[in-house]
Each structure stands twice: as structure tokens, then as C-alpha cells.
Amino acid sequence: MPRLLRSPAAWIALLACVLALAGLGLRGIWDPDEGRYTNVALNMLDSGDWLNPHRNHEVGHWTKPPLTYWAIASSVGVLGHTPFAARLPSALAYLLVVGLAWRTARRVAPGGERIAALAYATMLLPFAASQLITTDPFLAACQALAMHGFVEARFGDRAQARRWLALMWGAFGLAFLTKGPPALLPLLAILGFDLLRGDRERHRLFDIVGLGVFVLLALPWYLAVVHDNPGLLRYFIGDEVYNRIATDEFGRHGEWYGWLQVYAPTLLLGTMPWTAVLWRWARGLPADLRRWRHREGRQADPAGLLLALWVLLPLLVFCLARSRLPLYLLPLFLPLSLLVARQWLAEGRRLPHWGWIAGWAALLLGLKFVAATMDTSKDAAAWARAIRDRVPGEIYEVNAIDDLPRYGLHLELGVEVERLSLAPMRDAPRFNPAYDEDLARELAEREPNVVWHTPLKHLPAVRERVEALGYRIELLGAPYRDRAIFRIVPAAPR
Numbered sequence: 001m002p003r004l005l006r007s008p009a010a011w012i013a014l015l016a017c018v019l020a021l022a023g024l025g026l027r028g029i030w031d032p033d034e035g036r037y038t039n040v041a042l043n044m045l046d047s048g049d050w051l052n053p054h055r056n057h058e059v060g061h062w063t064k065p066p067l068t069y070w071a072i073a074s075s076v077g078v079l080g081h082t083p084f085a086a087r088l089p090s091a092l093a094y095l096l097v098v099g100l101a102w103r104t105a106r107r108v109a110p111g112g113e114r115i116a117a118l119a120y121a122t123m124l125l126p127f128a129a130s131q132l133i134t135t136d137p138f139l140a141a142c143q144a145l146a147m148h149g150f151v152e153a154r155f156g157d158r159a160q161a162r163r164w165l166a167l168m169w170g171a172f173g174l175a176f177l178t179k180g181p182p183a184l185l186p187l188l189a190i191l192g193f194d195l196l197r198g199d200r201e202r203h204r205l206f207d208i209v210g211l212g213v214f215v216l217l218a219l220p221w222y223l224a225v226v227h228d229n230p231g232l233l234r235y236f237i238g239d240e241v242y243n244r245i246a247t248d249e250f251g252r253h254g255e256w257y258g259w260l261q262v263y264a265p266t267l268l269l270g271t272m273p274w275t276a277v278l279w280r281w282a283r284g285l286p287a288d289l290r291r292w293r294h295r296e297g298r299q300a301d302p303a304g305l306l307l308a309l310w311v312l313l314p315l316l317v318f319c320l321a322r323s324r325l326p327l328y329l330l331p332l333f334l335p336l337s338l339l340v341a342r343q344w345l346a347e348g349r350r351l352p353h354w355g356w357i358a359g360w361a362a363l364l365l366g367l368k369f370v371a372a373t374m375d376t377s378k379d380a381a382a383w384a385r386a387i388r389d390r391v392p393g394e395i396y397e398v399n400a401i402d403d404l405p406r407y408g409l410h411l412e413l414g415v416e417v418e419r420l421s422l423a424p425m426r427d428a429p430r431f432n433p434a435y436d437e438d439l440a441r442e443l444a445e446r447e448p449n450v451v452w453h454t455p456l457k458h459l460p461a462v463r464e465r466v467e468a469l470g471y472r473i474e475l476l477g478a479p480y481r482d483r484a485i486f487r488i489v490p491a492a493p494r
Contacts, residue, residue: 008114008351009102015361016098016121020091020130022365025084026372027131028381028412034133035380035408036061038086039417041072042410051224055407056418059436062235066221067177068135081411083381086133093141094130100144101337107155108303112341114351120337122357125270127364129330131371135179136327142175143186143331147310150190153203155303161203162210169210173217181241185317186331189309196298196305235431244323254322263319266326270333273360274340281343304342310335377481380408387413387451390476390485396449401439401462403454403483418442422458422465440469443488451476453483467491 029035040061043054053069055061071089079085098121105116120126129137149168153161175183194205226233239249248254253262271278285308291297292305311332318328375382383406387398397416398409405419420442421435428435439462454462456479463473466488474487 009117011354012098012102012114012117012121015357016095016117019121019127019361019364020094021088023368023372024087024091024131025082026369027083028379028384029083029086029133029408030376030378031380031406031408032378032404034086035406035410037068037133037135038072038076039407039410041069041076041086042081044069044073045077051221052228056416056436058418059433060229060431062225062232062431063240064135065177065180067174068138071138072133076411081414083411086411087131090133090137091130093137094126096141097126097144097334100141100148101334104144104148104151104334105338105341107151108307109338109341109345112338112345115344116337116341118352118357119274119340120334122360122364123270123274123333123337124272124364125266125326125330126333129327131368132327134327136330138178139175139183140331140334142171142178143183144334146171146175147186147190147334151306154193154306158203162207165203165205165207165210166213169207169214170217173214176214176218177221180236185314186310188313188317189306192309192313193302193306196292197302198295229431231430239431245321248322250323252322253324258322258324259319262324262326263315263329266329270326270329271336274337277340277343278336280347281339307335307339307342311339380406380412383480384409384412386480387485391451394449395451397447397451399442399450399452401452401454402458406453422462439465443469443471450487451485452488453480453485456482456484459484 029038036055040053040055043056044050047054047057050066050070050073053061053064053066068089072086075088076082076085079088098117101120102113102117105113109116126140129140146168149164149166149171153164153168156164172184172187190205194202222236226236243249253259255261267278268275288301288304288308291301292308298305314332315329318324387395387409395413395415397418398406398413399418399420400406401420402422403419405417407417409415409417418436419434421438423438424440425433425435425438443466466473470491471488472491474489476485476487479485
């Protein structure tokens with residue numbers, strides 16, 4: 001056997017690649033999240049406008065900055081319009097964090113590089129996120145790169161600190177292009193660590209070179225779109241920052257106990273099969289906190305202090321904010337994997353048996369293949385087959401009337417997708433309205449080869465409104481998923 005294949009590092013890298021890439025394209029695009037992100041990316045490709053995200057040719061989509069859309073659009077543009085190409089950037093982001101876990105462990109858990117990389121590669125939440133099209137894998141990768149730069153600047157060669165801090169700020173700039181202000185949460189740990197350590201000989205964190213790199217990467221897109229879209233800055237600050245932190249407008253477990261409902265299961269299940277190791281670290285945390293109250297304790301274990309701050313301070317913010325979702329915690333799984341490595345070393349344990357690792361990996365791959373065979377209304381590929389069975393000819397657009405838009409059909413069918421209201425739209429917000437248009441305005445455009453769907457319970461009202469506008473409904477086959485699929489054609493003259 002070649003020497004490379006006898007290396008544990010090579011086997012861990014191979015395992016991570018198999019987990020990330022095997023069966024990546026077996027499952028169709030799932031709505032709403034995968035469909036929404038893919039749809040915006042495809043609109044960039046179709047229109048050539050990579051500056052302004054759009055959910056269709058008429059309505060912008062401003063809930064996230066563009067880095068995720070750029071990554072998806074680039075992958076699809078090179079590899080083709082397939083679910084594999086759309087998901088590949090998420091899988092590559094996961095693999096990048098696996099590599100950064102190894103490299104960062106060299107500084108904060110020397111000798112635990114293999115365990116750190118293996119832990120991140122096999123934890124349930126990072127693995128699951130690598131198979132989804134969302135912003136979170138990209139955010140986790142950018143923040144991991146930023147924190148790696150900080151770790152090298154503080155624990156590595158001091159002569160290279162300025163370069164590493166420039167890398168940190170550059171990675172934070174990319175993170176800011178991925179998710180805006182929440183991307184800077186690790187700065188809480190960085191500032192807390194520097195404050196508690198109090199080492200005045202270290203290179204300054206807020207260096208003009210590093211800040212310049214951040215500004216050059218993070219701000220030009222914001223400045224351009226805010227200049228071109230009056231009122232957009234107020235929307236970013238009000239809806240996308242303040243409302244997500246201080247209100248339950250988005251209905252994401254905003255109750256006072258919502259953090260416990262969401263984040264406790266995420267941490268307990270998402271860290272499997274390493275949960276017990278982290279539990280042993282958590283049991284020793286109170287003693288560590290008492291020790292770190294004194295300067296001598298902080299000087300004796302700076303790596304443990306940094307990792308604890310890296311996990312606990314962002315977690316506290318996530319718990320206080322009233323918009324809570326499991327994937328928000330994904331960036332914390334890198335420091336958690338590093339804590340696994342430190343705890344593993346402290347207990348004097350050896351690398352887990354490869355048979356046990358292979359069994360767990362097989363279970364993860366099995367979950368992936370089960371998801372690919374699930375019969376779910378989220379699957380845009382199944383929707384595409386149902387529509388093709390009913391409409392063998394050309395399709396230009398698929399419109400949802402008072403229904404969830406199937407944005408995944410943009411990739412699966414190559415069509416535009418819109419969400420329409422049955423009633424006339426009044427006082428709709430300029431940015432990210434709930435509907436793209438109302439039915440009357442859409443019909444006035446007289447676009448050809450349009451397919452429509454609506455819940456069966458809405459069909460009588462839709463039919464009545466369509467006939468009042470001088471059209472009629474032609475049903476296309478049997479209902480699908482309790483939805484009527486139909487065309488709208490001009491009414492026959494009386």
C-alpha cells in the first residue's frame with residue numbers, strides 16, 4: 001500500500017470527501033430554502049446581473065448578501081443545471097472547515113489534529129449542512145478561516161502576526177458578504193480573549209492593513225446596491241438585523257424558552273457521535289471558569305480560554321436573539337470539534353477504531369440515500385415530473401396562486417417561478433413583498449405557456465376571480481399534492 005494511504009490524514013480526508021460528495025445529486029432540489037437560493041443564483045446567470053439578487057425578473061430578493069448566490073451560480077454555470085452542481089459549493093465549504101479544523105488544532109490542541117478533523121467531518125449537523133443549499137456552510141467556512149488567522153496570529157510566529165490578522169479580516173469580509181452583521185459574532189470571542197489576556201506586546205487587532213482588506217471585500221457591494229435602491233439600507237438594518245434579533249416577526253421560536261427548544265437538541269444531537277466527549281468537557285467548565293478568573297489561570301491555558309469564549313459568547317447571543325434556527329449554530333461546531341480534540345488528549349485516548357468510524361459513516365450515508373427516496377411535497381424534482389406528465393409541450397413560467405412557490409422548478413424545469421396573490425395587492429413593501437404580483441396584473445401581461453397551481457381549497461375562489469377577469473381555467477390532469485394544476489386561457493366569446 002502506498003505510504004500516503006497508510007496515513008491517518010489521508011484516510012480522514014478520503015472519508016470527508018465521501019461523506020460530502022457521495023450521492024450529492026441524488027435528491028432533487030427541496031423547497032423552500034434550497035429552491036429559493038438556487039432560484040436567485042439562476043436568475044443571476046439568466047440575466048447577467050450579478051449585483052442585484054432577484055427572485056424573478058421583476059422582484060428583487062434582498063434577505064441575504066450575494067456570496068452564496070455567486071458560489072451557486074458559478075458552480076451551475078460551469079458544471080450544468082443539476083442538483084449536484086447547486087449543492088457542490090456547500091460540500092466544498094464543509095471540506096474546507098475539516099481542513100481548517102486540522103490546521104487550527106496544531107495551535108490549540110497540539111497532537112489532536114486528527115481527532116479535531118475527524119470530529120468535525122463526522123458530527124451530524126456539519127454533515128447534514130453540507131448536503132443543503134443555504135448560507136450557513138459558507139458562513140461557517142468564512143468564520144473558520146477568520147478564526148484560524150487569529151489563532152495563528154496569537155499562538156504562532158509573532159513575526160507573521162500582521163499577515164495572519166489581514167487574513168482574518170479578509171475572511172470576515174467574505175463572511176459579511178455571506179450573512180451581514182451576524183458574520184462578525186466571533187469578534188466577541190476575539191475581543192474578550194485579548195482583553196482577558198492583556199498582552200500588550202502582541203500585534204494590534206485593529207490594524208489599518210487588516211481593516212482595509214475588510215472594507216475592500218465587504219463594503220463595495222453594499223454601497224453599490226444601497227446607492228441604486230433608495231430605502232434598502234433602512235430595510236437591511238430594520239428588517240434583516242433589528243427584527244431578527246429583537247422581534248418574532250419571522251416566527252422562528254421567539255418565545256422566551258425558544259432557545260431551549262431549538263439549541264439544546266441541536267447541540268445534543270448535532271454533535272453526535274461526540275456528544276459524550278463534549279459533555280465531559282462541559283462538566284469541567286465551571287472549574288475552568290473559576291481558574292480563568294485569575295491572570296495566572298488565563299496565562300496557563302490560553303487555548304482553552306479562547307475555545308470556551310468562541311463557543312459561549314456567540315451562543316449567548318443566539319439564545320438572546322428571538323430568531324432561532326438550528327443551523328445558526330453551525331459555525332460553533334469548529335470550536336466544538338477542537339474541544340473534542342483537547343478533551344480526548346486530556347483523557348489519554350487513542351484514535352477511535354476505524355471499524356467504528358466506518359460504521360458511523362455508513363449510517364450517515366444511509367441517511368443521505370433515505371432522504372433521496374423520501375416522498376415529500378418539498379421535492380421540486382417530483383413536482384417537475386408531475387407537471388411534465390400533464391404538460392408535454394413548452395413551459396415558460398410556473399405561477400403559484402396563494403400557494404408556496406416551487407422555486408426549485410427553476411433548476412428542475414428551467415422555468416421562471418412567481419408567487420401571485422388572488423386579491424389585488426395594496427401597500428406591499430418595496431423590498432421582499434410576500435407576493436410578486438396579483439393575478440389581474442399577471443394576466444394582463446399575456447405571457448404564453450404559463451402553468452398555474454393553487455391548493456384545491458382555493459380553486460373555487462380562483463375560478464371565480466379568473467372568470468371575472470374574462471378568462472377560464474383548463475385543469476391539467478388529476479390534482480397533485482392537493483393542488484390543482486391548470487392553464488388560464490381567454491374565455492370563449494358568448
